[in-house]
Amino acid sequence: MLDVGLIRRDPERVRLSAKRRGLDPAFVDEVLRLDEEYRSALTAAEGAQAEKNRLSAEIGKAVDKAAAARELRPKLDQLAQRLEDLEARVRELAPNERHSPLYELLSQSPNILDDSVPDGSDASKNVVLRTSGEPTKFSFDPLPHWELGERLGILDFPRAAKLSGSRFSILVGPGARLARALTQFFLDRAAAKGYIEVNPPLLVSRDTMWSTGQLSKFADAMFRDDDAELFLVPTAEVPLTALHGGEILAADTLPRKYAAFTPCFRKEAGAAGKDTRGILRQHQFEKVELVWVTAPENSAGALEALTQDAEDLLRELELPYRVVLLCAGDVGFNPAKTYDLEVWVPSSQAYREISSCSNCTDFQSRRAAIRLRRDAKAKPELAHTLNGSGLAIGRTLLAILENFQQADGSVAIPGVLQPYMRAEKISAG
RNA sequence: GGAGAGGUGGCAGAGUGGUCGAAUGCACUCGCUUGGAAAGCGAGCAGACGUGAAAGCGUCUCGGGAGUUCGAAUCUCCCCCUCUCCGCCA
Numbered sequence: 001m002l003d004v005g006l007i008r009r010d011p012e013r014v015r016l017s018a019k020r021r022g023l024d025p026a027f028v029d030e031v032l033r034l035d036e037e038y039r040s041a042l043t044a045a046e047g048a049q050a051e052k053n054r055l056s057a058e059i060g061k062a063v064d065k066a067a068a069a070r071e072l073r074p075k076l077d078q079l080a081q082r083l084e085d086l087e088a089r090v091r092e093l094a095p096n097e098r099h100s101p102l103y104e105l106l107s108q109s110p111n112i113l114d115d116s117v118p119d120g121s122d123a124s125k126n127v128v129l130r131t132s133g134e135p136t137k138f139s140f141d142p143l144p145h146w147e148l149g150e151r152l153g154i155l156d157f158p159r160a161a162k163l164s165g166s167r168f169s170i171l172v173g174p175g176a177r178l179a180r181a182l183t184q185f186f187l188d189r190a191a192a193k194g195y196i197e198v199n200p201p202l203l204v205s206r207d208t209m210w211s212t213g214q215l216s217k218f219a220d221a222m223f224r225d226d227d228a229e230l231f232l233v234p235t236a237e238v239p240l241t242a243l244h245g246g247e248i249l250a251a252d253t254l255p256r257k258y259a260a261f262t263p264c265f266r267k268e269a270g271a272a273g274k275d276t277r278g279i280l281r282q283h284q285f286e287k288v289e290l291v292w293v294t295a296p297e298n299s300a301g302a303l304e305a306l307t308q309d310a311e312d313l314l315r316e317l318e319l320p321y322r323v324v325l326l327c328a329g330d331v332g333f334n335p336a337k338t339y340d341l342e343v344w345v346p347s348s349q350a351y352r353e354i355s356s357c358s359n360c361t362d363f364q365s366r367r368a369a370i371r372l373r374r375d376a377k378a379k380p381e382l383a384h385t386l387n388g389s390g391l392a393i394g395r396t397l398l399a400i401l402e403n404f405q406q407a408d409g410s411v412a413i414p415g416v417l418q419p420y421m422r423a424e425k426i427s428a429g
Numbered sequence: 430g431g432a433g434a435g436g437u438g439g440c441a442g443a444g445u446g447g448u449c450g451a452a453u454g455c456a457c458u459c460g461c462u463u464g465g466a467a468a469g470c471g472a473g474c475a476g477a478c479g480u481g482a483a484a485g486c487g488u489c490u491c492g493g494g495a496g497u498u499c500g501a502a503u504c505u506c507c508c509c510c511u512c513u514c515c516g517c518c519a
Contacts, residue, residue, distance in 0.1 A: 042479060046488040053488090056500045060447035069499050076499050096478095248439095248476090369477095376458045376474075 001213070001366045002109050004095060007031050017112045020328035022121050027105050034102040038093035045086035052079050111363040113328055114300075114337035120327030126340070127327065132311070133320030135344050136403045143409075144347030145401040146278040149175060151409060152428050155279070166276070167268060167283045171397075174426040178400070178413075179286065181420035182393050183261050186288040186313060190259035190390060193309055195290060198260045200239035203230040208242045211368035213334045213360075223265045223283075232265035236289035237387040241360075244293060245368035248380045254372060255302060256293040259390065261286065279394045280345075280352065286393040292386040295372055296362065299384035303359040307339045310355045310390040317414045319399050320344035322351050336361045341391075343399045354395045357388030 007014050007028060015025035055072050062068035095102040118127050136142075149155025154175025160168040171179050187197055209215045209231045214222070223232040233239060240258045249256070263286050268274075275281040290309060294302045307323065314321045326338040335358035342351035362382040365371070371380040404412040410427035418424055 039479065042488085046479065049489090050487055052499085057448060059499055065447080065499095072499065080499085380476080 121329035125327040131322040195259035236260040240291035355389040
């Protein structure tokens with residue numbers, strides 16, 4: 001959620017950011033107009049309420065309350081009538097009132113971009129910051145992971161389709177074990193870096209989903225139960241970020257760093273026909289998510305550290321990857337700035353996203369009311385939140401299969417995973 | 430799922446229709462005291478929003494919502510959550 005105060009103080013900054021995202025900045029003027037209307041209505045309503053409170057107090061103080069009440073009755077009735085109208089007007093306009101025009105506008109407006117985000121309307125303008133390793137070379141014709149996986153008997157797509165339809169897969173034997181090895185490896189590394197491991201609910205309320213900014217833009221992409229009003233998390237970013245919603249954290253307990261291994265559920269409704277083969281894009285996948293809550297002045301540095309933490313995992317796994325700074329048009333709804341980690345996927349002959357590390361600044365905190373207090377006397381301030389995967393299990397597994405495949409059809413296991421796998425390779429049979 | 434109890438400030442805990450945003454205690458902050466500390470004493474200590482240059486003023490919030498009333502933390506209704514017992518169950 002954008003800060004209405006900021007829009008009031010510096011509308012040009014908000015317009016500029018919207019333009020850079022390829023949006024019509026006209027909403028800024030609309031917000032200003034509605035906000036003005038709302039505040040004048042609020043002032044009027046509060047004035048009337050104050051008058052009413054004053055008269056009521058007078059009755060309360062009177063010796064003969066009944067008489068006083070009788071005397072002031074006409075005035076109060078008149079006030080009550082006016083109040084009703086004024087309050088209705090306030091409700092129509094209030095920014096925190098669902099379905100008010102101001103609320104609609106604000107809830108659909110994405111975060112203000114960081115100044116360091118490059119211009120550009122789509123992914124082609126993203127900036128490659130650094131590359132580690134090189135696209136894997138093969139002395140034979142490498143197989144895509146879905147073929148490789150089926151030949152090795154560790155991936156079963158037909159039966160997944162039988163059970164659940166398209167965009168599901170089944171990991172079998174060493175495949176399932178490899179996923180578990182990755183999970184353990186990721187969580188162990190996170191713990192070593194001071195992340196607190198969390199095992200959160202995978203079903204969250206509408207309020208929780210709303211508070212992290214998932215609902216306004218991605219409602220269609222989520223699985224939900226309407227009776228219970230619960231949503232399956234599309235990412236552990238949601239429960240982890242909302243963890244401290246409504247709380248005021250002591251500044252000296254920041255940053256808070258959390259890691260959670262969870263399944264994630266997405267409808268992938270807008271991705272029909274995209275990445276239909278293999279396990280790249282599934283309705284259900286697992287990942288380890290990393291979330292930071294920081295003081296405002298530390299979030300920029302935190303983004304670098306968080307990205308580094310995710311990167312370290314790829315390097316340890318000896319996977320070729322690159323780090324990309326997303327351009328204005330490619331940055332999501334919540335973040336002010338995002339680095340994507342992209343791993344080399346031979347079957348795509350391309351780098352594919354394996355982690356997205358974002359600084360959401362105070363955008364989620366404002367909705368979720370995640371605050372900090374610097375000392376006993378200080379006013380609470382909004383915290384900043386960051387998130388990134390460290391890493392997506394399925395995509396890492398896929399990358400290992402494809403990049404570590406051998407001429408004989410087996411797959412070597414990266415050294416750091418061998419203790420977890422208790423094997424050096426996966427071969428058929 | 431059934432029965433009961435309860436949800437008040439950071440915590441504990443009073444408050445059952447009228448200056449109650451809320452006694453008191455603890456915790457916390459500042460000051461006095463002290464060689465230093467403890468104890469003691471004094472003061473402060475909820476959040477949001479609006480208004481204002483500021484001091485301040487105003488409005489709202491006692492789980493959430495609706496209602497009764499001139500006036501609700503206190504009364505009524507609905508919902509949510511927690512705890513205890515029973516049932517069921519991984």
